[in-house]
Amino acid sequence: MKQRIVTGVLAAAFFIALALAGSWYYSVLLVLMAIIGYTEYAKMNGFAWNHPASLLGYAGVLMFVLPWSLMGAEAPSALTVMWILAFLLLALTVVTKNKTTIDGASLLLLGALYVGYGFGAMNTIRQTEEGLFWTFVLFGCIVTSDAGAYFAGKAFGRHKLWPSISPNKTIEGAIGGVILSIAVAASFALAAPGTLSVTKAVLIGLVCAVAGQMGDLIQSAYKRVRNIKDSGKLLPGHGGILDRCDSWIIVFPLVLLLGLLPV
Template sequence: MKQRIVTGLIGGAVFIGLTLLGGWYFYGLLLLLAIIGFSEFLRMNGFGPNHPASLIGYAGMLVVLIPWDELGLSFSSSLPIVWLVMFLLLAVTVVTKNRMTIDGAAFVLLGILYVGYGFHTMYVVRSADSHGLLTTLMAFGSIWASDVGAYFAGRAIGRHKLWPSISPNKTIEGSLGGIVLAVAVAALFSLSAPGVIGIGRALLIGLAAAVAGQFGDLIQSAYKRVRGIKDTGAILPGHGGVLDRCDSWLAVFPLLVMTGLLPL
């Protein structure tokens, strides 16, 4: 427990500090997390770092992650890039004579989108011209509030299992407690800056962050259960891997961006 607390305090301080700085400082943090997280995803699926599919996967993930607009480049659509990466991965199945199957190609492509686009949207929100820091902290605050609310409500009044076959310790009461606290925190952000985000939108942001965040956690739990592992990695002592800590983020930020709930 002591190791978990120390790691959490140090990691949290570094994360908050770089988030406040924003710009390339924040992007550098996201880049590091994305590379480590993608390596965890590859390892879970049996791909070594030098496997041809891994090399294509890293390149594809970085293409999705890089903020091309800020480098003076732009694409009318990312679909051709995704198709090209898919084609290269399928070509590996031929070159390796099916030692890597089409299932493996699909896993790598899934990881590229899951990790690359997830962390990309975090940078999009933070770098937004319109109150990027406030909306970033609001999203993270709602996610963390959902975690805290679910934990304490589950311990205090949790009686009915939420999804025992996937995560046996989670309860329906805990899930509802997380939603309530996330919505409350989002409302506080709105009240502190009423000219930026209206209360109605704030409540939707809190709700979306809690529901999507809890699903993100369950998705990762389901995947680890299929792979027969407890943690995705061990880089964070007492906390597991990057994907263990960022599973909610990778679900929430894309949803908030795609729905337009966060003003950009």
């Protein structure tokens, strides 16, 4: 537990510092995290980082996560990236005479979207005019939802939420996480009424809590299928990038896609 706390505090301090700095500092961090996360994903599915299919996946991830606005260029559309990547991966199944199967190609295509678009959304939001504010709103909701779910579950948990996927999570804990997330989002609205209304804050808090908890369950479900405890070993006591960021890479894209931010 001590190792987990120390690692968490140091990693959080480093991440917050670069988020505050913004620009290339934050963007480069997100690119590195996306690359490491995709490496974990590929390994979970039996692909070495230097496998031709993995290399195509890395290219797709980069197309999603690179800070195009900082480079003075227009980002390619997600559909364009996905179609080209799908074509190249499917072509690889032909070139390799099915040594790379369509199943493997499909998994890596999904991974590029899951990891790349997730971290790319974080980059997109931070680069907006009020990007720092929105970044901290979303992270505030995600972190407090996790904390609320943990402590409410410990105090009041009686009914299992999804025992076959995550045995320790409870319905009471999930509700506690939602309530705390909404409260935190509302506090941001009260602090900056000209930027965020209370009504929208409540909706953002709800989406962050529900989507964040689902992101956690998605990663738990995947690790059970692969029969592994953690996606990686980068963060002692926490596992890998995907273990730590499973909620982030679901919440940020969803909030963007729902049009809840002025992006």
